[in-house]
Amino acid sequence: MAEHSFPPRSSVKRWLVTTNHKDIGILYIVSSLFFFIFGGILALLIRTQLWTSGEFILSGSAFGQAVTAHGLVMVFFFLSPFAFGFANYIVPLQIGADDLAFPRLNALSYWLYFFAGMVFIVSFLQGGTIEAGWTLYAPLNLPAFMPSPGATTAILALLMFVGSVTASTINFIVTIHTHKADGLSLWHLPMFTWSILLTVWMMLIAFAALAAALLILGADHIFGAQYFTATEGGGLLWAHLFWFFGHPEVYIVFFPALGVMLETYQTFTGRRLIGRKWVILAMILVTLQSFLVWMHHMFLTTINLEIKTLMMAMTIGISLPFDLIVFAMIYTLLKGRIRYTTPFLFNFGALLLFILGGITGVFLGAIVLDYEFRGTYWVVAHFHYVMFAGGTALIGGLYYWWPKITGKMYNEFLGKLHFGIYFIGFNLLYFSMFLSWEMPRRVFTYHTGLETYNQMATIGGIILGASFLIMFYNLYTSYLSGPDAPDNPWEYSRTAEWATSSPPPLENFEGVPTYRNGFLEFEDRNAVADGGHVEHGHEPGRHPDHASWWPVTISFAGFLMLIGLAGLGEHFAYELLFIGGAAFVLLSAIGWGLEDFYAPEPLRGAKWPFDGVHKNKFGMWVFLASDIVIFGAFIGAYVFIRWGYGWEAWQNVPAESLPGLVNTFVLLTSSFTVILALVYAQRGNRRGVIAGLLATIGFAFTFMLIKSWEWNFLLPEAETLPEAVTMLVTLDFDVLFHTEGPAIDASIMHSTYYVTTGLHAIHVLIGVVALGYLAWRAWAHNAYIDGNERPVENVGLYWHFVDIAWVFLFPLFYII
Amino acid sequence: MWVFGHTGGGSDLRTQESVFEEIFLVFLVLGTIVGVVVIGYMLYNGWRYRASASDELEDPPVLGELPVGQGGGKKLALSFALSAIIVLSLIVWSYSAVIYVDQGPEMEENMEVEIVGAQFNWDFTYENGETLTDTLVIPEDQLVRFSVTAQTEPRLDVWHTFGVTELRIKADAIPGQTATEWVLADQQGVYLAECFELCGAGHSHMTADVIVVSQEEFDSWYELLSEDPDEAMENIPEPEEN
Known part of the structure; x- marks a missing residue:
């Protein structure tokens, strides 16, 4: 489809067919905020139940569903997609690219995410969703204990989400490595882009492990396989697979927020990052080490002391790079001219919260203390201080990039008011949980002695929730009637997204961005096209495509197929849905293959060390890397179970x-x-x-x-x-x-x-x-x-x- | 008190409670100091360098410059080293207690109890083979060793975690796996055991009473349990008021 037939933003069709990274970014942000409200309502239900120590509005089962869905929605359907809304919008701008490497695949990622969320919502309507906690411990996660098809549906929703993440991961890895502007080497990448690059590398490995865990769990659910019912280690197997994914996931959620903090700490102080290269090295170290600490979630299981000690050492080791990053941000404040605008207030607050979360995390690293903290509200309070500190920074990111994305300014007073109320509510809510730390997690009734702390937390939760009414009102009025935003509303901002109009044009920059002379310049687009040697895949004179119906079609077909798959054997209608959906998926995949979609690679740019590798081949290698992890996890599961069974007796x-x-x-x-x-x-x-x-x-x-x-x-x-x-x-x-x-x-x-x-x-x-x-x-x-x-x-x-x-x-x- | 010195036997027997409380206190004090210093420093500088009170910047960043860092590496390295020393020494210090807590003290006499979790009850089986449900009676000042698991027969059960908050003991109860734990209760009383891993709709109600009584009272009750279990279960001994 040529550019002239690309519908305008006022048209609904535009949002269904678009493959442009800025549109996809907006879709991610809007959808993730919807899931944020959904998860937030679940949180308020939980807090309402805990207002009294006895029975109240929810049953044990309903409470189990609420805590499970709250965790899954917030972690999978809110935090990461919210961060990737910004990643979609901002990363190509920061590196001077026209779009992601595979725009159509990017649209597919979004729609898979969207429909995965819809599948998850359907699970509520099928006699209740999964209620095993977000960690889905086995064998509670099996139909023997949760017979409703909703539990299976929820697992398939997560699997579909993993599909979305994998596609997105490949896209971002290829884009950041090969679509950087001329002269913009890896070392010089802006910090937000650095954080996204490391996030997607972690995602590639971690989500493949989750894919394997969910595929096996799906086989247990649908075909009656017996992995997680095996007394030869089925329960532990799930814990290993889940936490091998689950611990890196903490950094996957936090790193993009860290990227926002590192950007805003520079912009709003007017200082460059102190110890920049050490911060980057620290982040790379965390990325590698994140795969070597997972068993610290399992200190109370039957793992032997030697391995626990090793995991403890690794865990403490991974906290140290974060110390360095925190100090680097604090020292960046010194000698600056700090302007407490709304984005910076949120990011300043985020660091305060993160310091508290970090200190209380060191407690958990000590095995003797962890033995007691396991399964209590200390853990709940700690990870909310860490992960929601990340959320706080991302909300700051929303205010920071709002003028760029919408072209409108928000109301600064309302923004500050939002922060004030938010910060009070946050600490009242989660600090109360530290005070009531002896309470077991995920209980809906508790000792009467802990009622005061729980009521403080509930009040904090309501204040926290209410503060977002101010935000949504502020953003809504800003979008409708706010003053126009200048191209660069923030003094001392440095990165390239501020060097184009607000909002940027379809191709992002008028000229082709280059850093060849050490600072951002723009070259004439036609001159670059003529001067570059013509490669295969480049069709001179042809405009890149920006629209395709296939991403949304395939995802919708997948939605139908998975709903059918979850209910196989329940009702004949499910079987029809499954067969029809599967055929629909196959047909739309063929349609995708036949479509002539043109998305050229940049003719020149900084690609080291992947010079000369075509993007499709690079993408295939990245995909295979994740597939290796999937097969590795399957083989690992087999070896683990066989070991528990007795290698020779097998x-x-x-x-x-x-x-x-x-x-x-x-x-x-x-x-x-x-x-x-x-x-x-x-x-x-x-x-x-x-x-x-x-x-x-x-x-x-x-x-x-x-x-x-x-x-x-x-x-x-x-x-x-x-x-x-x-x-x-x-x-x-x-x-x-x-x-x-x-x-x-x-x-x-x-x-x-x-x-x-x-x-x-x-x-x-x-x-x-x-x-x-x-x-x-x-x-x-x-x-x-x-x-x-x-x-x-x-x-x-x-x-x-x-x-x-x-x-x-x-x-x-x-x-x- | 500040130097942790047990050798795992002899005269310095310690309860899990006292080990935990000591380490927790040290972490809490140091954690608070570090938190106050770091956050205080951050807030102070955040105030001091606010825009309205600051001079013009010497070398302000410019839009479009290639991202680079600013100096200040020495100060960063110094603070990093300091924080690393604090964290590492805390962990190394607390580690000396891990072996003790993991393996328990060496005592000549001890009794063993098998704990099995099943939706939504705790079964306690004594060495004489008798089983109590949701009630555990143990003697004061004696080492009791637990083996903890979840039910597999006749029906596979789910993952639970057995914990008694006041006694600071906890162990995962996983089907097919057996974890070990020990307790040395130095105060008579009734303690609440709870489940610490979500195990289904009845998770909140999966509690048991752990009753600590004097050695004499326990011995006579245990004798009764061996001879006439029903009678013993009717007459659970009560702890003395302290």
Whole structure:
């Protein structure tokens, strides 16, 4: 779609089809604020219940749902998306890019997030949502303890959210590494962009672990697998998987807020950041170390003392970089000219709150104290002081960038009033929780002796909630009738987003930003286009596309499919919804593939160390990195459970290893044929390309045939292969998975075998679709032989990965 | 008092309560001092360098400059080192107590009780095989060792956490895993045991009474428990008023 047909912002259609990063940023911010209100209402319900020590407005089950949904909504559907609203809007501006590397994928990320939120809301309507706490500890998180389909729906909502995050992660990693303006090296990135870069690298690994945990949990829910009911360590397995994600998640939520603080501490003091390179190094250290501390959430479990000690040392180690960052911000205040505007008040307050959260966190790091604090309100108070300190900084970020985004100024007096009331409410609410720290978490009745502190907290909660009425009123009136904002409303701001109009034009800057001479300059767009060497993928004279219907369509189809999947076996309507939704997803994915969407890479810029890597290939590598973590988590889960079971006592499910061995050779051969296809593409041999791709597909089908024969052989309910296929096609999961004989729930050995090889089989099938698409394009459009063989190479990379994954699975499940 | 010196046996037996209270107090005092100093310093400078009272900046940042830092690294390194020393020494100091708290004191005589959590009750099984539900009777001044788990048979149960706040003891009760914990109660009385991990709709009500009585009273009751369990459960001993 060309630029002239891009609808204006006043049109609803614009917001459904837009792929522009600024529009997506606004969509994220608005949606996340909606979820903030939703989570906030749940919080007020919790606080109302806790007004008295006895029974009040909620039942035990309703209270469990409220605390669970409050945590999930605030962490997943508010904090990160709110931060990524700013990341979407601001990061491309700060690095001088026109848009993200994959604008259409960015729109898909948003819509997946939006519909994941909708799936989550639907879970409330299906007899109650999940009530296992946001940590979803096993085996309470299973249908045996929460039979309503709402619990399954909530898990699928989270899975869909993880899909959104993964797409977004790939997009931001590629964008920040390869779309920076000329002369803007990594060292010189603005601090907000630095914080987002480190956040997405953490997200890439951490959310893949969560994806694995949720996929396994989904298999337990829907197909009756038995991972988390296994007494050989099922409960601990969940805790390990969850916290391997969950601890980095704390920094994932906090880092963007830290980025806002680091920007505003410079802008509103008129000083540059003290010890800038040490702050960056400290943040990199936290990023790496965040994956080595997860067991400090499990000090009271049966983990041995040596490992606990190691985890304690790591935990204390990770608090030290934060000390440095805090001191750097405080020293930046010195000798400045500090202006207490609303954005800075919130960020100044955020640091105060974070210091309190940090000090009380050191208490938790000491094992002896943690033994007692575990499961109490000390933990609740601490993480609210830390995570909501982050939230405080982000609210400051909303005021900071509001003039840029809307082109309007807000009312400064109302902003300050908001901060004052907010800060009082915050401390009354959460400091009271420190005082009542002996109270267990997530109880809806408690000792009468703690009533005073709880009532203080409830009053604080109401004040905190009410302060946001002022904010929404202020922003609403500002948007409608506020004075126009100048391009740069803040004296001493430095970063590039202030060097364009408020709001910026579609392509962000009139000229092409460059830092080649050490400061921001703009070059003539046409001169750059003419002067640059023409690469493949660049079509001179063609305008980039900004609109596509497919992101919203695919996400909506996914919404229908997941609702259907959650209710399989409940009602016939769910099965129809699932089949219809799945077909809809496939069709819209094909529509996506066929659409000619043009999003060029910048012709020059600072890309070190990824010079010369095409963005699609880079994106594929980043995706594969996250997929490696998913397979790693599946294999880790298998090894963990087998270890608990007794390594030698374990019996492999396939009685014969020969079919598996044959399959190994089949897949390895297919890796060879896909390389052949690439070689023929480079030589411009059309028939060779098609033959190579078809041979690869043939081997994939051979693999799947042997696999389904093996599964069929192992599942005696289906006597013949056609019968098994019929069951699959008609979704007769009850017969397929829930019969006597060695079905998926026959034993933990069967569960791990079917689930892990099933994950691999899904990868093979996705590969077949992609290879088929390539073969069809090569046949119908003579594609890939004109020098642009990159799609063959990228799908080939994926295919090699699928083959290598099998090389690990084969010995684990057939031989050892 | 300020130097933690137990060797894990002999004359310096300590309750979990006293170990916790001591460490908590030290952390609280130091944490408060650090908090007051850091926040005070921040507020003071925030006030001192407010725009209305400050001079013009010497080298103000300019829009569009390449982001760089400002000096001041020495001061930063110094404060960082100081904070690191405080945090590290606190942790190393408190660590000497971890082994004691983890393994308990060495005493010749001790009794063992198995604790099993199941939605939404606590079962306490004594060495003689008798089980009490939601009530635990233990003798004063004697080491009691617990093994803590959650029910797996006849029906798999969920993850619970057994804790008695006043005695400062806590252990995760996970199906298929057995955690250990110990208590040395030096005061007679009735203490409340609670569940500290969300375990379902009845989580808030998953409580039990831990009754600490004198050694003599416990011994006679325990004898009765072995001979006539029903009678013993009817006649739970009561702690003496202090």
